[in-house]
Amino acid sequence: MSGDPKLERIAKGNALALCATGTWTASFAPVLERMVADAEKLAGSSQSIFIDVSEVTKLDTFGAWLIERLRRSLTQDAVEAQIAGLSANYSSLVDEVRRVRATPVVDSSAVTITGMLEQIGRAVAGVAGTVAGLVDMLGAVLAAGFRVLIHPRSFRLTSTVHHMEQVCWRAVPIIVLITFLIGCIIAQQGIFHFRRFGADIFVVDMLGVLVLREIGVLLVAIMVAGRSGSAYTAELGSMKMREEIDALRTMGFDPIEVLVLPRMLALVLALPILAFLGAMAALYGGGLVAWLYGGVDPEAFLLRLRDAISIDHFIVGIVKAPVMAAVIGIVACVEGLAVQGSAESLGQHTTASVVKGIFFVIVMDGVFAIFFASIGM
Template sequence: MTSAQNQSAGSASLQNDRIVASGDWTLAGAAALSDQVATLKRQAPDGAAIDVSGLGRVDTAGAELLLDLAGSHPIDGLDGHRRALFDAVAKAQQQPAATARTDTGIVELLARTGAAVEKIADDAYQLLGFIGLLLATLARCVVDPRRWRITSLAFHLEQTGLDAVPIVVLLNFLVGAVVAFLGATVLRDFGASIFTVELIGYSFLREFGVLLTAILIAGRSGSAFTAQIGSMKSREEVDAIRTLGLDPVEVLVMPRLLALLIAMPALTFLAMLSGILGGAAVCAFALDISPNMFVARFHDLAATRHFWVGMSKAPIFAFLIAAIGCLEGFKVSGSAESVGTHTTSSVVQSIFVAILVDALAAIFYMEINV
């Protein structure tokens, strides 16, 4: 080591009841300096001041060592810049250390459950407010034909209605066949296979037709609404619409909502027909119930009220699915991850709400004997 390096190396010594620090107090010499600090802390008398006027370079490591050496002792010879450095290091040292988590499993479970319940309540509150906004906007658009966006409505009607016909028809046809098989298997033991016709008719007219369609639309159209509006939100296109003096709800949500309100009843009707045809096919090939006998028994026992019970739920499901899908799209924060998160949330919420409303409607219609 050269003499120049020896002179610049940091050191501390006890001189006339004062601690004199000199040289460079940096990270490079922190190991040697920490030994000197430990020795001086034992030897220095109480109240001994620390003279730092002879210091060279000082970094945060050196400042931390000097503060450790100082303890309750005063520090003399600090200029403005070094005082700011020492104050910053002292403030950082005063930050409370992160305490180890002591929560037990049950406490953490309760905390997560509470957070989930709070989020559900917040989502329900936001959905309720958004539904009110949609109703107000819908009323304003209905009385003013100039606000109608026919081109956008036709596009979304094709996307949500016409393009969904194949999957809706196929799924309900297969489910109708499965219901007929299961019903025939159970009823055969009682010698009542003929009642499979009633089982198929009641289940698809009242429940399966509209519910399966709502689940498919929630996964297909509701997620598309969220992804489309969410992508526009992340690209700041929604802000551009507001800048032009237009209402994003009127421009983006109303065409999707009206399209789904028109498409959902039509798809539900097709779902009922395809489900009944699937059951009729099974009855014809597996139960020796001819199509003529199936149609005659279905006509005699399936009252029209069952059809209207199922159809009455279609507009409600359509409104809720469109509202949830568009609301989740407006919640997107800007990243691709946020788009995926809210799209997933849209599908889950839509399916949950559809099943919940269907259960409440079933109880309601049962109580009024419909």
């Protein structure tokens, strides 16, 4: 057929010319690959090499890539192969292929000081960007809350109650179960080690202070970050992928006020309730183990617990809850609104939401511990 691709060799002295004719497109890929592979062996000692493409009738990206590959293969130290007869219709295509192929390939396996510094710089910039995004979201939520205070009728009570049910009431069984088991484990381990010193009863002191001040609210916050934080990110990310958030903006609604504020408010209200229920479940589990395993009867347990703890321990724990809830909600919403139009992006941001949420919860717990220690609580 007249349109079939060909690559003819014409040698004149020390000059080598390769004449390409016909259709150089992906539909003839096997034939073109074979011809180019054979031609790449022809450089020899030629002092000038030309690839004549004036008779090429059709050329696509695949054909342009093969011609550029052939030119690079035939180029030697002192001789550079040239492409001749390229029509104006195809010159931009060949130039683009040449530009892309000229991009240097970075060896990812090579570890250099410059590369390490670059990675550190990118990591620091990423942390700074994350903090900036969280602060920006906090400001947007506060502004939306202020607008709702000015115009109370714009407050979405139904949405808030719905999210309150999802975050709080439906989470009660798993929260109570896990904190109950944690209380049992703490009490068992405490009795096991205190028994060596004949101080079994002091497990009540340890359990009460530890659960009310730290473990109760921290454990509940981590579970909420994994359960509700990931759900928030997935919901907002799915809406972002389906362009529902853009549709809200087009209709004149503020996505922060419509979507983020009810979720944030529900989380801030729910976490103190869950933290209280979790602490009570942990104390009950610890008391049960102290009775069955340590021989501390319930009456002695309650009397010792009353003497060991004060209202300050409860306040220290419960004050952390709304702050941790706000951090979890902000992180989840920021990650959800950052989702791009792919399932991979949704998965990455959902994972990042859980990891960052747990990280910031632990950081906030440390900050609170230092603060309360400094004021003597």
